[in-house]
Amino acid sequence: xxxxxxxxxxxRKDLRLDLRSRDRLGHMAVFALLVVALLSVFxxxxxxxxxxxxxxLLWVVLLFTSLLGLARSFQSETEEGAIALLVQAPVDRxxxxxxxxxxxxLALVGVELWTAALFTVFLxxxxxxxxxxxxxxxxxxxxxxxxxxxxLSALSIGARFREFLLPVLLFPVALPILVFASKLTAAGLGxxxxxxxxxLAFALYDWVFGLIGYFVFDYVLxx
Amino acid sequence: MVxxxxxxxxxxxxxxxxxxxxxxxxxxxxxxxxxxxxLVLVPLWLALVVFYAPLEVTQGVLQxxxxxxxxxxxxxxxxxxxxxxxxxxxxRTRDDRWDHLALAGAEVGVVFCSLMLLVGPxxxxxxxxxxxxxxxxxxxxxxxxxxxxxxxxLRSFAFGxxxxxxxxxxxxxxxxxxxxxxxxxVDLAQGSTMHPSDPSREGLPAEMGRTVGAGxxxxxxxxxxxxxxxxxxxxxxxxxxxxxxxxxx
Amino acid sequence: MDDRIGWVLAAYAVTALVLVxxxxxxxxxxxxxxxxxxxxx
Numbered sequence: 315x316x317x318x319x320x321x322x323x324x325x326r327k328d329l330r331l332d333l334r335s336r337d338r339l340g341h342m343a344v345f346a347l348l349v350v351a352l353l354s355v356f357x358x359x360x361x362x363x364x365x366x367x368x369x370x371l372l373w374v375v376l377l378f379t380s381l382l383g384l385a386r387s388f389q390s391e392t393e394e395g396a397i398a399l400l401v402q403a404p405v406d407r408x409x410x411x412x413x414x415x416x417x418x419x420l421a422l423v424g425v426e427l428w429t430a431a432l433f434t435v436f437l438x439x440x441x442x443x444x445x446x447x448x449x450x451x452x453x454x455x456x457x458x459x460x461x462x463x464x465x466l467s468a469l470s471i472g473a474r475f476r477e478f479l480l481p482v483l484l485f486p487v488a489l490p491i492l493v494f495a496s497k498l499t500a501a502g503l504g505x506x507x508x509x510x511x512x513x514l515a516f517a518l519y520d521w522v523f524g525l526i527g528y529f530v531f532d533y534v535l536x537x
Numbered sequence: 538m539v540x541x542x543x544x545x546x547x548x549x550x551x552x553x554x555x556x557x558x559x560x561x562x563x564x565x566x567x568x569x570x571x572x573x574x575x576l577v578l579v580p581l582w583l584a585l586v587v588f589y590a591p592l593e594v595t596q597g598v599l600q601x602x603x604x605x606x607x608x609x610x611x612x613x614x615x616x617x618x619x620x621x622x623x624x625x626x627x628x629r630t631r632d633d634r635w636d637h638l639a640l641a642g643a644e645v646g647v648v649f650c651s652l653m654l655l656v657g658p659x660x661x662x663x664x665x666x667x668x669x670x671x672x673x674x675x676x677x678x679x680x681x682x683x684x685x686x687x688x689x690x691l692r693s694f695a696f697g698x699x700x701x702x703x704x705x706x707x708x709x710x711x712x713x714x715x716x717x718x719x720x721x722x723v724d725l726a727q728g729s730t731m732h733p734s735d736p737s738r739e740g741l742p743a744e745m746g747r748t749v750g751a752g753x754x755x756x757x758x759x760x761x762x763x764x765x766x767x768x769x770x771x772x773x774x775x776x777x778x779x780x781x782x783x784x785x786x
Numbered sequence: 787m788d789d790r791i792g793w794v795l796a797a798y799a800v801t802a803l804v805l806v807x808x809x810x811x812x813x814x815x816x817x818x819x820x821x822x823x824x825x826x827x
Contacts, residue, residue: 462711466708466711470691474694479690483708486687487684487712489680489722490721493722493725497726522718523711530710534703534704598790602794602798605798605801609801652805655804656797659796659800662793759805763809770812777819
């Protein structure tokens, strides 16, 4: 079985799980709804102020929401004792990482679309001035969070105080995602262009952590 | 010339620590000479701070904190790099000696990192009126501290000792990879607004440069000595936990 | 003498305290570990 096939199988399995049980996606959606609704209660009423805060707010909401989903990345395998099966896959276990991260990426894109809609409804945000820029930020952000989050989620399997450990591991490492994505989103919302260095750094970050996840997963799954 | 002295010290200490970690019990006595070197360098550095470094124009004597704040940067990053290196080698070789090096590097590194975060506000409050300033260096140091602390938490929380070592090694690598991006991101996020003017940004008078350099050299040797002591401890603790010779496993 | 010298002394004192404190803590842990090793042999 080729590596890509393994990755595809893992991805499809996770997707099926997500869509069928709707646990992970549903919880993330409700959580995002709650947070955005809450925030909109005391968001500044002046449109300019709100717009100034929106990018940062959006990405903080996405970060916390994604935590919910990422913590579950390996839950099904742990519960069913299926980690051993993953380990036995006769290929580079990095492909397992790619499959998992791919599923997380798709879930996150869904959450982003949902959250963007929430921001439009509750906070009166208009995405049209910079749709392409915001979409790009969203894709790069989802990829980054998926890569780093899947890797770190695997690291916290079986650890005590997992709900505490994962955010502690994730937040400092994911800070660049927040900054890059919110800068790009801000540029998009303002109808302007973002500096190309931000795009480059963002893409590089995603690439680097994708690679790290791929190469390191062999060791992670051993134990 | 100062930069060379610092680089040579860093490389010498690195080489020594790598050599030491291969056989801690036999090679531990070598740390005595390192400790002695540190004991000589510290008064030398302090003498430079007090008598040789000129008074800075805007901040006066307060600026002397510079000579203890900046040198701490080197061990902070040195510790992190050492830890990531030890972790990577542990992943490849499964040799516990590398893991001890990783842990020692992280622990001593976090001590110096915490030091920077303590001294920073002591300087910032009288100088700029706030306990904390969101300048690039201090903020990046704070992020680095978070990564360090996360690493140490991971080690203490993960199940089973071998798993903890592996996972910590992976996180060390991830953390190291994140640092340049964090630096760039913090710089980006702050734009050019709130940088307190900082003598190290503009050109530094030669005497100041040499004093900082002396501090860096002194701190690197102190760092080396502390890592050696931590390595000894790690070795002892491993021996205390290991099954006795001749006992069944 | 600039009265802000107090801050400067505080900074250096904190440095000394932290480093010496850590070294002491290592020493204490080392004694405990030595005792553990001896108890086993």
